Amino acid sequence: xxxxxxxxxxxxxxxxxxxxxxxxxxxxxxxxxxxxxxxxxxxxxxxxxxxxxxxxxxxxxxxxxxxxxxxxxxxxxxxxxxxxxxxxxxxxxxxxxxxxxxxxxxxxxxxxxxxxxxxxxxxxxxxxxxxxxxxxxxxxxxxxxxxxxxxxxxxxxxxxxxxxxxxxxxxxxxxxxxxxxxxxxxxxxxxxxxxxxxxxxxxxxxxxxxxxxxxxxxxxxxxxxxxxxxxxxxxxxxxxxxxxxxxxxxxxxxxxxxxxxxxxxxxxxxxxxxxxxxxxxxxxxxxxxxxxxxxxxxxxxx
Numbered sequence: 001x002x003x004x005x006x007x008x009x010x011x012x013x014x015x016x017x018x019x020x021x022x023x024x025x026x027x028x029x030x031x032x033x034x035x036x037x038x039x040x041x042x043x044x045x046x047x048x049x050x051x052x053x054x055x056x057x058x059x060x061x062x063x064x065x066x067x068x069x070x071x072x073x074x075x076x077x078x079x080x081x082x083x084x085x086x087x088x089x090x091x092x093x094x095x096x097x098x099x100x101x102x103x104x105x106x107x108x109x110x111x112x113x114x115x116x117x118x119x120x121x122x123x124x125x126x127x128x129x130x131x132x133x134x135x136x137x138x139x140x141x142x143x144x145x146x147x148x149x150x151x152x153x154x155x156x157x158x159x160x161x162x163x164x165x166x167x168x169x170x171x172x173x174x175x176x177x178x179x180x181x182x183x184x185x186x187x188x189x190x191x192x193x194x195x196x197x198x199x200x201x202x203x204x205x206x207x208x209x210x211x212x213x214x215x216x217x218x219x220x221x222x223x224x225x226x227x228x229x230x231x232x233x234x235x236x237x238x239x240x241x242x243x244x245x246x247x248x249x250x251x252x253x254x255x256x257x258x259x260x261x262x263x264x265x266x267x268x269x270x271x272x273x274x275x276x277x278x279x280x281x282x283x284x285x286x287x288x289x290x291x292x293x294x295x296x297x298x299x300x301x302x
Contacts, residue, residue: 122280157273
């Protein structure tokens with residue numbers, strides 16, 4: 001049995017207008033074509049829906065029952081079409097984004113604010129978590145995307161670069177390095193070093209920098225959070241090598257210096273492989289990319 005939406009529309013128009021002539025005028029079709037649509041519908045259903053007289057048509061018992069079901073189908077379809085259009089136009093929608101705590105704090109809120117000025121109907125949900133939690137949440141569909149730095153070996157995810165970040169030296173304003181525009185890794189030799197713990201990807205990059213400079217790395221403090229590392233720097237307890245975006249939670253008591261040779265990494269958006277990107281997420285990615293370039297300029301100032 002093949003029943004088309006056009007056949008249902010023709011039947012409902014006749015049922016509402018009471019005549020084929022008026023129904024044809026409402027639908028802007030020729031009356032013979034409308035009559036054929038209703039006949040084809042009745043043949044497909046195997047039951048008579050309308051009793052035809054010389055002056056008007058009346059619904060049969062089957063016609064009255066089918067009218068209710070057909071009306072609901074077309075109403076539901078209309079709602080579905082309207083909702084899809086609103087999603088396509090970003091008038092409504094929901095995005096769930098996962099990011100490490102500091103990135104979630106310094107990068108996402110301004111970008112979300114800019115997005116909702118243009119698309120107030122979009123709702124953005126943030127999950128701040130560690131990298132391994134983010135990757136798993138992306139894979140199992142718990143979130144629409146993840147923002148951060150992730151291993152290139154991670155499988156079953158698609159990635160797109162948002163911005164390029166690099167390591168910088170953060171030191172107290174009264175540090176011996178205050179007058180330097182740039183610093184070398186060799187200048188860190190013998191300095192009280194504040195680092196993140198070994199489960200951090202940033203710590204691995206710092207270790208690579210020390211190894212390449214052929215200097216010994218002996219951390220004075222090892223902490224989990226970048227904000228804690230900055231607090232120790234502010235207290236004059238050492239210097240820290242941290243990503244550029246740490247400047248967003250720093251203050252005037254701390255100086256950030258370019259470190260040469262530079263060590264950089266990509267901040268990326270990851271999504272489940274093989275899944276299309278919603279219009280809302282595509283729009284947010286463009287907004288986030290613009291803001292990230294302001295937050296992480298390719299040549300950060302000292």
